[in-house]
Amino acid sequence: MRIVFFDIDSLRPDHLGCYGYGRPTSPAIDAIAAQGMRFDRYYCADSPCMPSRHGWITGRFGINNGVVTHGGPASKLHILEQRYGGPDERNQLVQRKLRQHGFDTICFSNFPTRHCATWFGLGWSEFHSPNLKTGSETADEVNEAVLRWIAANRGRDDFFLYINYWDPHRVYEAPRDGYDRMAAHPPAVDWPDGEAIRGHQDIDGWFTASHLFPGDRPSPTPNMPDAIRNTDDLNHMVTGYDAEIRYTDHHVQQVLDALGDLNDTAVIISADHGEAMGEHGIYGDHVCADECIHRIPLVIKWPGVTPPGSTCGDLLYNVDLSATLIELAGGEVPEYFDGRSFAEGLATGQCRQHDYxxxxxxxxxxxxxxxxxxxxxxxxxxxxxxxxxxxxxxxxxxxxxxxxxxxxxxxxxxxxxxxxxxxxxxxxxxxxxxxxxxxxxxxxxxxxx
Known part of the structure; x- marks a missing residue:
C-alpha cells in the first residue's frame, strides 16, 4: 500500500471548494475529498510552523515536546534518547514508527533547513531537500524532485510519501496568469466589510491593515496591495492567496497523475496552520491563537476504509493524526504520545476523542x-x-x-x-x-x- 501526505503551508480550509468556498481554488483536493472523508474541526495543537510540525512528528503537545516558537530554547525538541539507536521507543518519531511497520518513509521538504529543525529531518528512509531555498521554493521546484523520484520508483509499494508545499504562505507570488484567472471569479469573502476595515486602520504591528509589510515597505509582489484600506485592497490580497492555493492544487494533481492507479493508495491532505484574513486586524499571516490560525484542513482517502464523500465533525488535533497513522500501519501508539488515534472512526465519521x-x-x-x-x-x-x-x-x-x-x-x-x-x-x-x-x-x- 502507498500513503501520500500533502502538507500545504498556511492553508485555510474555508478557502477550499470541498469546505464550501465559492471560488475554484482546489479541484484536485476537492476530488480527493469526494472519494474520502473531510474533517471539519481539525486543529493544530500549537502554531505556527515549527511547533505544529514538531507536534505532528512527536505526537505531543508543545508543552510536552518543548517546541512552542521559532528560535531560542523553546524551539528545541525535548526527546528521550537511547544511548545507541535513536529516540527512546516511548517517544518514537512517527516517521520511524511507520518504518518499523513496513513502510519506507520518504520526505520532500526544505522545512528543517528553514527552521534548523534537525529532528524533523531524521529517521526517514529517504530525505530530499528540493533545493537550497528555505521556504521560498515553489511547488514547481518541489515537484521537479518529487516527479523524478516517482518516475524512478514505479512499481514500488509500501511507502509513506510526505510532500511539503510552501506556496500559500505569504508573500503571495503565484504566476501572474494564475492570479488573473482567479481574479476573473467574483470575490468569495464577505468579511471584513468596509466598516471593519476602517476600524482596523489604527491597529499597530506587523501584518496589520496599515502595516501589511514590516517596516511599512511597499508590496514586493503585484499579487498583494501595499496596505488594506478598503474592500478592493482586501479582494486584491485574497485573490493573491487564492491563486497560490490553485497553483499548489495543480501540483497536487501532477503528483496524483504521476502515481497512476490510486485504488490502493491512501491520500492525506492537510496543513501546518491557517492564515489570518482580517481577524483581529491581521492580514495574511499567523501571529496568534485565533480560530483561523489553528483550524486546518484534513482530507483522508483511505482505500476500503473511508466512505466516499463522508465527513467528521468531532474535535481533533494534528497530534491525533500521528497516532492514527501508526495504528493504521499496524503499530502501537508510543506510550509518551499525547495524540489519540481516531482510526476506528474513519469508517463512520464518529471520531470523538476530546470534549474540548x-x-x-x-x-x-x-x-x-x-x-x-x-x-x-x-x-x-x-x-x-x-x-x-x-x-x-x-x-x-x-x-x-x-x-x-x-x-x-x-x-x-x-x-x-x-x-x-x-x-x-x-x-x-x-x-x-x-x-x-x-x-x-x-x-x-x-x-x-
Missing part, C-alpha cells in the same frame, strides 16, 4: 486557547503590541470572526472554559514526560532587558 481542545501560540503573541464545540476562549500572556485583551470569549457559531468578546457577558461560560484550561495544564504537569512549560521560558526571555 487546548492549543497555543508562542512566536508573536503568547496565548493559550480552549475550544469547545460552541465557544473559544483565549488567554493572552503577551500581546506583542497587538490589541488582544487578557482574556476573550467568543461564541463561534454566531461570531466566527471573533469580533465580540463575551468575557464580561458570560461569566459562567468563561469560568467553565478557564476550568478546562486549568484541568488541561494539570494533566500535562503530572505526565511522566512533563517538562517545564516552554511558553513560560519564552515569557521569561521577553522580560530580560
Amino acid at each position: 481542545l487546548v492549543w497555543g501560540h508562542g512566536l508573536y503573541t503568547l496565548q493559550r486557547a480552549v475550544r469547545t464545540p460552541d465557544h473559544l476562549m483565549i488567554r493572552t500572556y503577551d500581546d506583542f503590541g497587538y490589541r488582544f485583551e487578557p482574556v476573550a470569549l467568543y461564541d463561534m457559531g454566531n461570531d466566527p470572526y471573533q469580533t465580540r468578546n463575551l468575557a464580561d457577558d458570560e461569566p459562567e461560560i468563561l469560568h467553565r472554559m478557564d476550568h478546562y484550561l486549568s484541568e488541561w495544564l494539570h494533566e500535562q504537569r503530572v505526565k511522566p514526560y512533563a517538562i517545564p512549560d516552554p511558553m513560560e521560558v519564552v515569557w521569561q526571555e521577553r522580560q530580560t532587558p
